[in-house]
Amino acid sequence: MENALEIRNLDIRYGAVQAVRDVSLTVNAGKVTALLGANGAGKTTTVMAVAGARKIAAGSVSIFGKDMTGAPEDAIVRSGVAISPEGRRVFASLSVEENLTLAGSVLGDSALMAERRSAMMERFPILSERRTQPAGLLSGGEQQMLAVARALMSMPKLLLMDEPSLGLAPQMVDQIFAIVEELRNEGISILLVEQNAALSLEVADHAVVLANGEVAAEGLPEDLKNNSLLHAAYLAA
Amino acid sequence: MELLLQQTVNALSLGGVYAMLALGLAIVFSIVRLINFAHGEIMTFGGYGIFLSLVFGFPPVAALIIGLAAAVVMALAMERTAFRAMRGADVVSLLITSFAVSEILKVLFQNGISARPVPITFPASWSGTYQVGDITFGVVPTVSILVTLAALAGLTFLLRRTVSGMAMRAAAEDIEMLRLLGIRANRVVAVAFALSGLLAGIAAVIWTAQRGSVDPMMGFFPVLKAFIATVLGGLGSLGGAVLGGFAIGIVEVLAQAFLPETLAPYRDAIVLAAVIAALLWRPDGLLPAAKTSRS
Ligand SMILES: Nc1ncnc2c1ncn2[C@@H]1O[C@H](COP(=O)(O)OP(=O)(O)OP(=O)(O)O)[C@@H](O)[C@H]1O
Ligand SMILES: [Mg+2]
Numbered sequence: 001m002e003n004a005l006e007i008r009n010l011d012i013r014y015g016a017v018q019a020v021r022d023v024s025l026t027v028n029a030g031k032v033t034a035l036l037g038a039n040g041a042g043k044t045t046t047v048m049a050v051a052g053a054r055k056i057a058a059g060s061v062s063i064f065g066k067d068m069t070g071a072p073e074d075a076i077v078r079s080g081v082a083i084s085p086e087g088r089r090v091f092a093s094l095s096v097e098e099n100l101t102l103a104g105s106v107l108g109d110s111a112l113m114a115e116r117r118s119a120m121m122e123r124f125p126i127l128s129e130r131r132t133q134p135a136g137l138l139s140g141g142e143q144q145m146l147a148v149a150r151a152l153m154s155m156p157k158l159l160l161m162d163e164p165s166l167g168l169a170p171q172m173v174d175q176i177f178a179i180v181e182e183l184r185n186e187g188i189s190i191l192l193v194e195q196n197a198a199l200s201l202e203v204a205d206h207a208v209v210l211a212n213g214e215v216a217a218e219g220l221p222e223d224l225k226n227n228s229l230l231h232a233a234y235l236a237a
Numbered sequence: 238m239e240l241l242l243q244q245t246v247n248a249l250s251l252g253g254v255y256a257m258l259a260l261g262l263a264i265v266f267s268i269v270r271l272i273n274f275a276h277g278e279i280m281t282f283g284g285y286g287i288f289l290s291l292v293f294g295f296p297p298v299a300a301l302i303i304g305l306a307a308a309v310v311m312a313l314a315m316e317r318t319a320f321r322a323m324r325g326a327d328v329v330s331l332l333i334t335s336f337a338v339s340e341i342l343k344v345l346f347q348n349g350i351s352a353r354p355v356p357i358t359f360p361a362s363w364s365g366t367y368q369v370g371d372i373t374f375g376v377v378p379t380v381s382i383l384v385t386l387a388a389l390a391g392l393t394f395l396l397r398r399t400v401s402g403m404a405m406r407a408a409a410e411d412i413e414m415l416r417l418l419g420i421r422a423n424r425v426v427a428v429a430f431a432l433s434g435l436l437a438g439i440a441a442v443i444w445t446a447q448r449g450s451v452d453p454m455m456g457f458f459p460v461l462k463a464f465i466a467t468v469l470g471g472l473g474s475l476g477g478a479v480l481g482g483f484a485i486g487i488v489e490v491l492a493q494a495f496l497p498e499t500l501a502p503y504r505d506a507i508v509l510a511a512v513i514a515a516l517l518w519r520p521d522g523l524l525p526a527a528k529t530s531r532s
Contacts, residue, residue, distance in 0.1 A: 051417055077419025089414045091407040098403050105400045106419040154419060 002065035004029045004158045004189030005050065010059035012045050019045040021213045023059070026206070027158065032180060032190045034200040034221070037210035043193045044086050046210070047160050050191070051083045052076040063158065077106055082156035086163050086193075088147040092136025096127050099135050099146055103153035113153070120149040141172035148179060159183060162193045177203055201225050239372045244494045250378035250447075252486025253385030254440045258463035259470065259478035260392070261433030267409035267473045267526065268429050271320060271331045275339035276463070279315070279434050280456030282342070283308030283441030285350060288357050288451050297359050304445075305438035312434025316427060324426075346453035354452040357445045381443040388439055389479060392432065396475070401428055409473070462489075469512050471522025480523050485512070 005027040012020040020042040027033040035043050048054045050061055052073040060069045063079045071079075091099050100120055104113035121128035124145045130138060135146055144164055151159060161180070165173040177199050184190055184203075194200040201207060201221040209217040209224070217227055258276065265273050286307025290300035319338050323331055366373045396402035404425045407415050416422045437456070444459065445451060463478075466485050470477025488511050492504045500507070515523065 053413060053417060073416040074419045074421050077417075083417050085414065085417060089411055091410050091414070093410060094403060094407060102400065102403045102407055102415075102420070103418045105404075150418070 002029065003027065003062075004031075004064060005033075005191060006060075006062045007046070007050065008060045008062075010046065010049065010061070011057040012042075012049055012054055013057050014045075019213050020049070023210065023213070023215055025208045025215070025218070027189050027191050028205065029064075029189050030184065030187050031205040032184050032192055032203055034197075034204035034207040035191060035193045035210065036195075036197050036200060036207060037216075039195075041210040042213040043210055044162055045213075047083065047162050047191065047193055048085075050076070050160060051081065051085075074106070077154055077156075080155075080157035081160065082151035082154050082158075083160040084144075084147040084151045084162065084164055086166075088140075088143045090135040090138070090143050090146050090150065093134055095132050096135055096138070096146055097131045099150050100127075100153055103150040106154050116153055116155065120152060124149050141168050141175070144168060144172070144176060148176075152183075156188065158189045158191070160191050160193075163195060164192075165194065165196050165199070173199065240494070242372055243374065244490055246374055246378050246382065247494075248487040248490035249483070250381040250385075250443070250486075251490055252483035253382055254443050254459060254482075255462050255466050255486045256479045256482030257385060257388060257436040257440045258460050259466035259482040260389075260475060261436040262460075262463055262467050263470075263473060263475050263478035264405070264429050265433050266467070267475065268405060268412065269320065269324065269331075269426055270328055271335065272328065272464075273315075273320075273433075274332060274335040275315060275342060276433065276437060277456030277458075277460035278339050278342035278346075279308050279311045280437040280441045280444070280460065281346060281451065281453060282311040282456075283438040284357070284445050284451035284455050285346065286438075287442065287445055288350075288355055291357060297363075301442050304442055305435060308438030308441060309431050309434040312430045312437065313427060316430040321423070321426075343453050343457075350453075352453060354450040356450050358449065359446060363446065377443075377446050381447070384439060384443065388436060392436075395432075401425070405429055462486075465509070465512055469515055469522060471525035473526035474522060474524050477522050477524035477526070484515075484523070 003026050007023060007025050010020055010023045011018065023046060025033065025035065035046065037043050045054055049056055052071055052075070056070055060067060062068060063076070063081060066079060068076055068079055094102065097117070100117045101113065104116050107113050107116065121131065126142055127146060127149055130142065135143060138146060148164065164176045168176065173196065180190060180192060180203050192200060192204065201224060204221050207219065207221050207224050208215055217224060258280065262273060262276055265271055283304045287300045287304035290303040291297065295303065315338055319334055323334055363377065365376045367376060396406060404415060404420055405428065408422065408425045412422050415425065440459065444455065462485050463482060466481030467478045469484060470481030485508060488508050489504070492507050496504065
């Protein structure tokens, strides 16, 4: 089976700053790849480039075997990718339901959208309870649920999750990682960016560590767990 | 009593025009952070659309519709040719671009049509009056108020209940996130410009129906008031724009109607003094836009 995501030799610059240098990584279909690294390592930049929101200076991105390098966001979404971005970025003044409706509008079928929205409300009961409230009034954990549900509205096959556990209470963090496993078991491929290396290595099938914009280590989670290089590059920060 | 009621109708009708213009400015500003100084020329272009349609022999109702369409087309053309390339530029660069667009259009109106006012004559029956009890009201100001209310209600419905409206509200918060959902931001921005053009077109219809002429500066002065209205209401706040528009219209008409003759030249100064006083009291405007924070 072809890979869900294949990044080859990616370079990204912000003006004079090279944020990502020669990064290659793969998400196998139906698997979770964890992308780890300290603050400023280039994780978000990499993920946003896959989503079509960063200019790619060199290298390539292919999604389910199709070259999508430099494609705009809407084309990426249509190719089966969705993102739960860093900082959650729910639309605070829109209700929970409106956040989901808007994300589902790309399905181009209002019956399918409504069905999908009901499925999300069922899956995340807290969203159902809060359906008419402005998303800005939700707690951090609830907003994270909404960000994931919103991403799932377009029925993605590859989900990009950027620090979903950041700033959440411990049992909320466990819940988020449980969702990651559930989604993977449903066949969704996931690129999981995390600061929480320990928990990420529990759920991931494969892990990549970035340091200063470059791949510092890569391999099976159980190998990386005891890798002193990882601890040096990552935990030092 | 009679004077007060008649002046109330006038105040609401003028305030309604300011409110629609201010709303158009606010819709665009909230999404692309553009203070569109050329908004007045959209209104003026709508006025010339009505004028030219009548010259070419279209029936009056058709002329009004053509005027509305002209304003929408002008707003979309501005977005496409001048502002899209500048997307994401800072507020000042955008403002200067819109100054340039405004000046170019004014020169085109002056040289292409006329620097002087050209007459727009609607059927005499449109400018009639009607009686309620023994008080006489003008038809045009009354219809203006109804049209304004219908436009505001329609826009509220669109923003609250349709996916396009949700997309516009979301774009005002975080347009990059909207794109990440796979929604084409260009289309959302175009809808916002089209709406602002439509509102300016409605303002042009009301304005020309009340004044009976168009000139290159027609839109400039009411839009200046509308700018003040958006600041008074809270920049970027749609409800604030409407409130600010009505407030300025009402104060202006009251000042005109009830101030002694000797103070008449200071009418605008008095209106502005009232605005400044209001802003000293509430520096973020009457109904500030919700602060969107991004963590
Ligand atoms: N919009 C931007 N403009 C300029 N530089 C940026 C921008 N975004 C990120 N950078 C820089 O690029 C580098 C990588 O940042 P990035 O956000 O990708 O890191 P990260 O691994 O996601 O970090 P964190 O764990 O803090 O989220 C950093 O040096 C950062 O300062
Ligand atoms: Mg990051």
